Amino acid sequence: MTRRARRVAIAALVALGSSRPAFAQGSDRQPVVVASKPFGESYLLAEAFAQLLESRGIRVERRPGLGATEIAFGALRSNAIDVYPEYTGTGLVAILHETLDSAMHADPRRAFAHVTRRFSDEYGVRWLPPLGFQNGYAIAVRRADAARLGLHTLSDLARASPGFVAGFTSDFIGRPDGLAGLAKAYGLRFKSVRPLAPAVKYVALAESAVDVIDGYSTDGLLAKYELTTLIDDKAFFPPYEAAALVSPRLSNERPDAIAVLSLLSGRLDESAMRSYNRRVEVDGDAIPVVARDMLRSLGLVNDSAGTRRSITPGARTPNGFFAFMWNRRAETLSLTVRHLQLVMAALLAAVLIAVPLGLLLERVRRGAELVVGSLGVLQTIPSIALLAFMIPLLGVGVWPALVALWLYALYPIVRNTYTGVRSADPEAVEACEAMGATAMQRLLWVRMPLAAPIIVAGVRTAAVITVGAATLAAFIGAGGLGEPIVTGLALADSRLILSGALPAALLALVVDGVLSMVERAVRPAHLSANARNTT
Amino acid sequence: MALALDASGLFHAYGLVTALDGVSLQVPAGSVAALVGESGSGKTTLLRSFNRLVEPQRGTVRVGGIDVSSEKPESLRRRLGYVPQNGGLLPHWTIRRNVALVPTLSGMASPSSVADEALRLVGLDPGRFGRRLPRELSGGQRQRAALARAFAARQQAVLLDEPFGALDAISRGEAHEAFERVRSELGFTGLLVTHDLAEAARLADQVVVMRQGRVEQAGFVRDLQRAPATPYVAQLFERARAAHSALADQ
Numbered sequence: 001m002t003r004r005a006r007r008v009a010i011a012a013l014v015a016l017g018s019s020r021p022a023f024a025q026g027s028d029r030q031p032v033v034v035a036s037k038p039f040g041e042s043y044l045l046a047e048a049f050a051q052l053l054e055s056r057g058i059r060v061e062r063r064p065g066l067g068a069t070e071i072a073f074g075a076l077r078s079n080a081i082d083v084y085p086e087y088t089g090t091g092l093v094a095i096l097h098e099t100l101d102s103a104m105h106a107d108p109r110r111a112f113a114h115v116t117r118r119f120s121d122e123y124g125v126r127w128l129p130p131l132g133f134q135n136g137y138a139i140a141v142r143r144a145d146a147a148r149l150g151l152h153t154l155s156d157l158a159r160a161s162p163g164f165v166a167g168f169t170s171d172f173i174g175r176p177d178g179l180a181g182l183a184k185a186y187g188l189r190f191k192s193v194r195p196l197a198p199a200v201k202y203v204a205l206a207e208s209a210v211d212v213i214d215g216y217s218t219d220g221l222l223a224k225y226e227l228t229t230l231i232d233d234k235a236f237f238p239p240y241e242a243a244a245l246v247s248p249r250l251s252n253e254r255p256d257a258i259a260v261l262s263l264l265s266g267r268l269d270e271s272a273m274r275s276y277n278r279r280v281e282v283d284g285d286a287i288p289v290v291a292r293d294m295l296r297s298l299g300l301v302n303d304s305a306g307t308r309r310s311i312t313p314g315a316r317t318p319n320g321f322f323a324f325m326w327n328r329r330a331e332t333l334s335l336t337v338r339h340l341q342l343v344m345a346a347l348l349a350a351v352l353i354a355v356p357l358g359l360l361l362e363r364v365r366r367g368a369e370l371v372v373g374s375l376g377v378l379q380t381i382p383s384i385a386l387l388a389f390m391i392p393l394l395g396v397g398v399w400p401a402l403v404a405l406w407l408y409a410l411y412p413i414v415r416n417t418y419t420g421v422r423s424a425d426p427e428a429v430e431a432c433e434a435m436g437a438t439a440m441q442r443l444l445w446v447r448m449p450l451a452a453p454i455i456v457a458g459v460r461t462a463a464v465i466t467v468g469a470a471t472l473a474a475f476i477g478a479g480g481l482g483e484p485i486v487t488g489l490a491l492a493d494s495r496l497i498l499s500g501a502l503p504a505a506l507l508a509l510v511v512d513g514v515l516s517m518v519e520r521a522v523r524p525a526h527l528s529a530n531a532r533n534t535t
Numbered sequence: 536m537a538l539a540l541d542a543s544g545l546f547h548a549y550g551l552v553t554a555l556d557g558v559s560l561q562v563p564a565g566s567v568a569a570l571v572g573e574s575g576s577g578k579t580t581l582l583r584s585f586n587r588l589v590e591p592q593r594g595t596v597r598v599g600g601i602d603v604s605s606e607k608p609e610s611l612r613r614r615l616g617y618v619p620q621n622g623g624l625l626p627h628w629t630i631r632r633n634v635a636l637v638p639t640l641s642g643m644a645s646p647s648s649v650a651d652e653a654l655r656l657v658g659l660d661p662g663r664f665g666r667r668l669p670r671e672l673s674g675g676q677r678q679r680a681a682l683a684r685a686f687a688a689r690q691q692a693v694l695l696d697e698p699f700g701a702l703d704a705i706s707r708g709e710a711h712e713a714f715e716r717v718r719s720e721l722g723f724t725g726l727l728v729t730h731d732l733a734e735a736a737r738l739a740d741q742v743v744v745m746r747q748g749r750v751e752q753a754g755f756v757r758d759l760q761r762a763p764a765t766p767y768v769a770q771l772f773e774r775a776r777a778a779h780s781a782l783a784d785q
Contacts, residue, residue: 427622428625430619430623431624431681433588434612435636436609436613436637437636438609445625446625450626526626526627526668526670527627
């Protein structure tokens with residue numbers, strides 16, 4: 001994004017009265033914003049960062065589960081967040097768009113040094129010294145298949161691949177250091193490749209729906225199912241060393257926070273990390289509890305240090321689904337309220353702009369179809385992409401989510417206003433003109449009343465779309481009912497997913513129902529059901 | 536005081552299609568002229584030139600001797616009644632409110648009672664029909680309500696664009712009676728577009744035959760019938776007579 005666009009966005013933020021002051025002038029009073037990407041290990045490490053900072057008296061704001069690499073890194077670059085856990089391999093390939101030379105393959109330290117230097121030059125973003133473990137791609141097959149076919153390495157897999165159905169995450173399918181590169185390096189040719197959500201890939205493999213998946217080497221779920229990971233014998237994958245990635249603001253202005261975060265450097269090894277992940281992903285322990293145990297066993301906090309707020313909403317309990325929902329009722333209510341706030345604010349702003357715009361287009365006519373068409377095209381941008389575009393402009397949190405939701409809500413309202421007013425009983429409108437009514441009188445007496453149900457129908461469509469799209473706002477830290485959905489997807493916890501999805505669906509029905517009543521209420525007299533009919 | 540309608544040398548084209556090609560017309564105050572001719576002959580364009588729904592590209596239009604372009608369209612229109620083909624009543628307003636539209640726009644005192652009086656004059660009992668919606672009336676009743684709206688504010692000239700063309704014979708007869716009753720009561724000037732020569736003969740003092748944007752012939756029905764100026768006028772009357780006698784022979 002250009003510097004000018006950034007400046008405009010900052011000005012807009014300040015004008016909107018954002019609680020977060022302009023980025024450049026930080027103070028010690030400002031909390032450190034700790035974020036994560038939406039998968040178990042990232043949540044856990046972020047919570048450990050947060051607790052560690054808090055134990056040293058540094059105020060923290062948590063933004064767990066930000067969309068994906070582009071969203072989390074985009075937010076970090078623009079100082080909208082301050083720190084999140086990242087992996088050198090991801091930084092190299094997904095952010096710098098570079099490939100690894102063979103020297104770096106052999107030596108993770110050289111790779112780390114290279115990535116560090118490039119990030120600092122390019123973005124002013126700083127990698128703290130690595131945490132001590134790698135979490136690379138781990139291509140996994142069922143243990144029984146491995147034994148039967150003698151599979152130990154990825155070269156062995158190449159032999160068996162024509163008979164295998166692969167289930168890979170879409171991230172892996174799309175990345176240059178993922179499927180495309182791997183298939184080329186080893187000559188893999190699968191029978192077919194299916195994109196799978198991270199949450200379901202282990203189950204899919206265990207249940208033989210697919211034969212091979214991409215895992216992460218520290219995944220707790222690798223241990224749960226009877227799986228074998230294959231050795232990368234041609235050293236295709238770059239090293240994925242975990243480290244804290246730090247925003248320009250934090251590294252320039254908060255040496256205290258940097259010093260505290262560096263306490264974790266070199267302290268976590270792969271087997272320890274796998275066992276912590278297992279507690280989160282398999283045993284269903286609450287992330288704050290596991291993070292506290294991690295810090296305690298490293299001697300970084302004493303036993304009395306408590307956690308202030310859970311980074312994920314609740315742990316899995318052995319009770320049934322209804323008990324689970326009941327226990328979460330307060331949380332669900334507050335998420336629903338936040339969700340509704342997002343929807344109402346975006347919708348109200350959309351109505352205030354879209355209805356006058358629709359009326360204006362109807363007056364001008366010239367270019368109206370073009371404007372309506374362009375808004376329609378906007379509608380086709382995937383929500384997650386639109387949210388990602390917002391980050392360089394507006395950072396993360398509520399504002400970019402509101403702007404994105406507002407953009408989505410515009411189209412149905414503008415279109416219905418425009419067509420509704422345009423098609424309102426032309427003869428009645430013309431008669432009114434011929435009687436000497438002014439343009440404003442024709443609008444208020446004839447066009448608007450006749451178009452009202454169509455306009456409200458547009459608002460209704462927009463409202464239902466917005467309720468749905470608002471669940472994605474959780475990817476950029478705006479909260480709402482998407483929060484448990486994102487976390488549940490990351491932790492393969494279907495109850496958590498449902499605890500967000502069910503209220504969201506219910507909310508959509510309620511909003512739709514309320515607006516259908518409004519639609520009936522504004523229906524002009526001659527169209528309402530109770531009009532007497534004597535003809 | 537009824538207003539004379541006067542047009543001279545009107546020319547108007549929609550893109551490449553010429554609608555008015557040098558038309559002049561005089562309707563003396565208090566009389567009714569009927570514009571007849573086939574679709575596309577320019578009748579409606581001529582009619583709409585008087586209340587400035589159409590602004591002719593050349594020529595002058597006068598109402599009561601005053602050039603219409605010297606007046607604001609809104610105030611001009613409030614002085615001229617208008618009845619479109621399907622009435623053009625606002626579907627979501629009651630009949631009373633519809634008829635009270637121009638009295639309201641003109642700021643007359645108690646527009647509702649003015650509307651009721653107009654309704655009575657066209658034979659619609661305001662107590663029975665005033666609170667109904669247009670769709671709750673028959674086609675003929677709706678057109679009579681539209682007629683009431685056109686003169687409720689005591690307009691001194693009324694423009695009617697095929698107002699009774701879509702009605703059945705009985706409703707049309709009732710509408711004709713209502714029109715004649717109102718005219719004899721109020722004496723406004725009328726300009727009536729119609730396809731129906733019989734209707735023109737019944738309601739109008741003067742018939743103006745239009746063809747391809749020009750006035751083919753204008754005068755009393757009787758004179759046109761007796762001495763058609765062009766073969767087209769002769770054929771028009773011939774056809775109307777044939778249709779009429781076909782009915783008489785049955």
